[in-house]
Amino acid sequence: MPHKRKGRIADTAAMDSNGVSSSLEGSSKLMPTGLYLRISGEEAAKGEKLNNQRDLLFSFVKKQNDLKIVDIYSDNGETGTTFDRPEWTRLMEDVRKKRITCIVVKDLSRFGRNYIETGNYLEMVFPVLKVRFIAVNDNYDSEQLESSALQPLDTMIKGIVNEAYAKDISRKIFTAKEIQRKNGLYYGNVPPYGYCKDPADPHHLIVNQETAPTVREIFQWKLEGMGNFQIARLLNERNIAAPMRYQFLAGAVKAPRYENSIWQGITVKVILSNRTYTGDLAMGKKRKNLSKNLTKSRNIPYEDWVITENTHEAIISRELFFEVQRICMQELEKNRASRHCHSDIDSPDDIFAGLVYSGNTGLKMYRTRNYYEKHGMKYRYTTISQRDADYSKCSIVTIKEEQIRETLVCILKKQMELALELNDYLDTVQEHQTFLSRKEALEKQINELAARNKELTSMQADLYLHYSEGLLTREKYLAQKEEYRLERLSSENRVAELKSTLERLKIRFSPHNPYIRLLLEFYKGDFLSKDLLHRLVDKIYVYDSKTLEVVFKYRDEIEPILKFRESGVLQ
Numbered sequence: 226m227p228h229k230r231k232g233r234i235a236d237t238a239a240m241d242s243n244g245v246s247s248s249l250e251g252s253s254k255l256m257p258t259g260l261y262l263r264i265s266g267e268e269a270a271k272g273e274k275l276n277n278q279r280d281l282l283f284s285f286v287k288k289q290n291d292l293k294i295v296d297i298y299s300d301n302g303e304t305g306t307t308f309d310r311p312e313w314t315r316l317m318e319d320v321r322k323k324r325i326t327c328i329v330v331k332d333l334s335r336f337g338r339n340y341i342e343t344g345n346y347l348e349m350v351f352p353v354l355k356v357r358f359i360a361v362n363d364n365y366d367s368e369q370l371e372s373s374a375l376q377p378l379d380t381m382i383k384g385i386v387n388e389a390y391a392k393d394i395s396r397k398i399f400t401a402k403e404i405q406r407k408n409g410l411y412y413g414n415v416p417p418y419g420y421c422k423d424p425a426d427p428h429h430l431i432v433n434q435e436t437a438p439t440v441r442e443i444f445q446w447k448l449e450g451m452g453n454f455q456i457a458r459l460l461n462e463r464n465i466a467a468p469m470r471y472q473f474l475a476g477a478v479k480a481p482r483y484e485n486s487i488w489q490g491i492t493v494k495v496i497l498s499n500r501t502y503t504g505d506l507a508m509g510k511k512r513k514n515l516s517k518n519l520t521k522s523r524n525i526p527y528e529d530w531v532i533t534e535n536t537h538e539a540i541i542s543r544e545l546f547f548e549v550q551r552i553c554m555q556e557l558e559k560n561r562a563s564r565h566c567h568s569d570i571d572s573p574d575d576i577f578a579g580l581v582y583s584g585n586t587g588l589k590m591y592r593t594r595n596y597y598e599k600h601g602m603k604y605r606y607t608t609i610s611q612r613d614a615d616y617s618k619c620s621i622v623t624i625k626e627e628q629i630r631e632t633l634v635c636i637l638k639k640q641m642e643l644a645l646e647l648n649d650y651l652d653t654v655q656e657h658q659t660f661l662s663r664k665e666a667l668e669k670q671i672n673e674l675a676a677r678n679k680e681l682t683s684m685q686a687d688l689y690l691h692y693s694e695g696l697l698t699r700e701k702y703l704a705q706k707e708e709y710r711l712e713r714l715s716s717e718n719r720v721a722e723l724k725s726t727l728e729r730l731k732i733r734f735s736p737h738n739p740y741i742r743l744l745l746e747f748y749k750g751d752f753l754s755k756d757l758l759h760r761l762v763d764k765i766y767v768y769d770s771k772t773l774e775v776v777f778k779y780r781d782e783i784e785p786i787l788k789f790r791e792s793g794v795l796q
Contacts (some may be wrong), residue, residue: 233464235410236418243269246351254291255291255292255293256293256326256327256349256357257293257295257324257325257326257327258286258290258292258293258294258295258326258329258332259294259295259296259298259316259319259320259325259327259328259329260279260282260283260286260294260296260297260298260299260329260663261298261299261300261312261313261316261329261330261335261336262275262278262298262299262300262330262331262335263278263299263300263301263303263312263330263335263336264278264284264301264302264309265301265302265303265304266302266303266304269302274695274697275299275301278331278335279297279299281331282329282330282361285329285359285361286329290445292327292329293743295319295324295325296316296319296324296325296643297312298312298315298316298544298604299312300312300313300780301564308337308342308346308739315408316328316376318693320354320356320419321354321690321693325356326355326356326357326677327356327357327358327359327360328351328356328357328358329359329361330358330359330361331359331360331361331362332360333360333363334360334362336596345710346358347367348684350502350683350685350686350689351714352367353682353683353685354686360646361499364565371538378447403510410428410429410506410535411428411429411506411536412428415472415478415504415673417430417496417499417501417502418432418436418439418471418496419432419433419436419437419441419470419496419502419540420432420433420437420501420537421433421438424594427465429536429537430501430506430536430537430538431537431538432537432538432540437540439460439465439542440502440540441517441540441541443456443493443496443497444496444497444502444541444545444546444549446459447493447497447549447552447553448545448548448549448552450555452490453490453491453493453494453497454489454490454493455649456488456490456493457487457488457489457490457492457493458488459654460486460488460493461488465488465603467486467487467489467492468492468496469483469486470483470485470486470487473486478579482587482588494553497549497550497553498544498553500532500544501537501686502540503539503540503541503542503546504534504535504536504537504538504539504540504541504788505532505533505534505535505536505542506532506533506536506537507531507532516795517771551648558722574755575592575604576754576755576758577592577606577629577758577765578592579759580758580759580762580763580764580765581606581629581764581765581767582764582765582766582767582769583622583766583768584606584610584622584766584767584768584772584774585622585768588608589606589608590606590608590622590624590767591606591607591608592604592605592606592626593605593606593607599622603626603627604625604626605623605625606623606624606626606629606767607622607623607624608622608623622767622769623766623770624769624770624773625768626768628770629765629767629773633758633762633765633775634771636773636775637744640744641744641745643744643745643783644740644741644745645745646784647738647741647783648745649736649742650786650790651735651738651741651786654734654735654786654789659789660730660734663730664730664731666726667723667726667727668729670723671720671723671724671727673719674716674720674723676720677716678713678716678720680719681709681712681713681716682713684709685706685709685713688702688705688709689702689706706722734786735783738779739785740777740783744761761777761778761779762775762776762777762778763776763777763778764776
């Protein structure tokens, strides 16, 4: 929430019919505030009004003890992609006259949808003009950010602007896809196994006569009582290409890891649960959260899926599909009951989960159980399920869990010994003349560029004033503005690079090097805890039962230190 100044202001404003302060005793203590409202032409055509924005902002300002509403600026039916708007222009004129020193908007999208220009206002224009800017729904208050020592102001501003941009893009993408779903259009990259895209319409599926018979067989075998792994085994024995291998051979996917992929139980399970084979299109099963993480998605409940019937030719009947779902549900309940009955032998924490890969194929390796009467439960890692191993024709890599553990402990002990050596060495490195010279050179470049950026900021402010006073034509103003913007952008990028290099240099060549700290944690006795292991190790490659390769997350940090110690060359 916006920062509130200390102390109580006892006097309250008298409001006119528009809610604007007409008189105020002791008003010098309050910031003259302008409320900025905007709806687009499209929103206005739909009957949307400015009243909701207005009420929200009035309610917000009312709760603040340091703001006074002086005027309201309303752009009705104006696009947010440009700042050439009548009321926005009037507001900026009042800002330059010092009539307004604080601007309050509903959110950044109301302020503007040109996110580069929005960032320019937040980072450059408002600070120069000493304007406080508040975006209520985005929890953004420039005064609060400036008083914060948690992170640089420009970083926080860019994060907010980028978040607003991502949210806007996310909404547009979701809306477009929602329309496609409701119209029964297929928009996936690779069609389900058994189908291909219609050459005449890429959003329409047609039956692949080469693979569809396999889909029918899979459903029939399941109906007859075969398990998923049994079905996978049979398909592999018949040398039928697995779905991703089929796509690889057809040139639809390029990743080499699919060249030798085989049928597995999970592959069969995915096919058996896909309603697309009934001629219905089920879309919207997952949704990406673009404003937070472009790589993450969340599952959508079944009742919220968009299902459009009869969009393409069916491979199996709906009756067969739902009967198979009933069989799969029975199997699931049976497996759950079995796991519950054997809870006394549940596995301990899998500390290597997600770290172990085949060094030969790059395939992820999974933990499976091997039961020995004398020694209790033992575990191993393999590239595929144990039940698939006896028929697979590709190279299977298998290793005991204790072998991974023992080997990793030995490797970590050697790394720990090196860390102890380097920790002592790094105590003196930052006093080394080569290090100091490199540090000073970087700082000098940063300061020179920062001075030039400050100069450009002042020049930009003067440029607008000259334009507003009629001393520059619009064409000359825009050309010069673009020249300043490009130079500033290049300079800012270079400053960011230099600061990153300097910070990396300081951390790398100090006893606070994260790699050194983590290894010293290991030295203190926290042997192979899951948390420490996943902080240290990126991947563990298994080539055979005796050969391991461990890739550490901070491997790029240690090599420059060793090189500097040996040759005096600083990277």
